[in-house]
Amino acid sequence: MNGSTSVVLSENKASGFEKASTFKTFKTFLKRLNVQKALVLMCAPFVLHILVFNYIPIWGWIMAFQEFRPHLGISGSEFVGFRQFTTLFQDDLFILVLRNTLAMSSLNLIFGFLSAILLAILLNELGNKIFKKLVQTISYLPYFVSWVVVANLVISSLSPSDGIINRVLLALGIIEESVLFMGVPEYFWGIIVASNIWKNVGWNSIIYLSAMSGIDPELYQAASIDGAGRLRRIWHITLPGIMPIVSVLLIMNLGWILNAGFEQQLLLSNPLNMRVSEVIDIYVLRYGISMGRFSLATAAGVFRSIVSIIMLLSANALAKRLGSDRII
């Protein structure tokens, strides 16, 4: 009895202290706010800006649970629960675009990583600094041109009448007659992956090169004194040296697994390759903007975002467990 009252008493005491301290922190908070009002004023308009342009659209996810009609607005439209999502997963076209998205984004992820790492390693091995700089500068030129331009270059290069690819393949005797590459669905994913590598490999290699420049040169000297050749030095020193950044980037990119990009697919699609070229974004565009099925399209977008968030959070947890830096 006695013991329990004393516990209660001390609890009271504690909460009393807490009250006093919250009041005190609130007071100091106001004081700081007053001192920093210029700083608050400085960023307030932009906070308001992202509330409008980034957070209101997230609130618009409500549309995915409605049968949204533009003239009724979000407040007036009828709620239908998860009906849009069931429709979505019963739609063969959605399953198809989901498959296309997953296929292209995983291929892009794997080959994008491998090509950038390979290029970084080879650039790092170049002895002549000027030559290295020159190659590097040229290698990330395509990164800065638009997808529209790249799509144009891809179509010209693959043209059956006069494209360089057909010309080279014909000259080497690999093919007998010109191939209409853009018209063969089986080639489409390969074309997407190749154009992605062409556009991004130089840029993506920069981060690995900067990680390599942080490797202690004495390690290389010691290894060559021990008789390790070039390839063994790459295998035992360079690769382990960049592994931390590779793993962080790899897990970080898992969050984008349902983002295969859509500009290149939209720009390179034609009636012949539609079944392999359409990705989730194009589905959303078609159903939402062109056909007016706003709620279904929003549901597809919401599904994608939720998967991304889950992937990102688990990747983050995984990274933490593996002992590397957290991503967010």
Place this chain on the structure above:
Amino acid sequence: MKSKRFLSGGTLEDRVFDTFNILFMLGLVVVMLYPFANTIAVSLNESLDTIRGGIGIWPRAFTLANFRTVLSRVEIYHAAIISVQRTVLSTLVGVLTALMVAYPLSRKDFVFKKPVSMMFLFTMYVSGGLIPVYFLMRSLGLLNNFWVYVIPGMTSAFNIMITRSYINQLPDSFVESAKIDGAGEFRILFTIIFPLVLPVLAVVALFIAVGNWNSWFDTFLFAPGRQELSTLQFELQKVLQAASQQITAPDFTRGGMQEGSAGIVTPTAIRATMTIVATLPVLFVYPFLQKYFVKGLTLGGVKG
């Protein structure tokens, strides 16, 4: 002897490796540059001659007729002006935004440091998606409106984060001594911080400028109805779409020839010429400023 400077000498393995590496790099340079060189050659070649095929990296029958035809079209000329306007405006606004959000966030004692950072970071990972954004633009009256190119993209969490990391690297004493002198925060930002962070602002400006210049999807989605809002990239996209839809038809190069100021010009030549017009500004700017880009990327690697 000459190649010896490239090769570091040493063991046989070294020599073999270096030789293959240099050959690989030369191949890479060709692969990266050939499509551009070929497009330039086609754009400078007489278009009827191009149909014969076989243009490599050098024009066979040199002419400026394709450029004259493309640049004399009013819609191209107008689209170029819109592209320049949106790029310049977005860059100015975006740099100012990055600076004015990054500075308060760089101050360790800023009252809303945590919540404001979190709010911006969150936008890097989650977005509302196409349809809600479309309706937002509609209700704000931004559809078919020039400002749709500038206002929605004004803030970028990434640009704010790299600017903040850069300000964080500056010694605190700059701000402290200015405060002692009685300078207000706005004055500290624009007279003391601003000149010191110019390198990172150059990075931010370039990211925004290149992104805006290359953008076509916003025109496609938000302003397809008004020709006077079309951009160069969007015009190029229209030409590409036409070519892409006809790609299965035989002889598509011959369909829809245009009578230009300098005689007949084929769609292939128009497409090549417009590609070059839309790419040239970026090609000119990037070699000079590439060091800033690389710096920006390494700054971006610094966690937010």
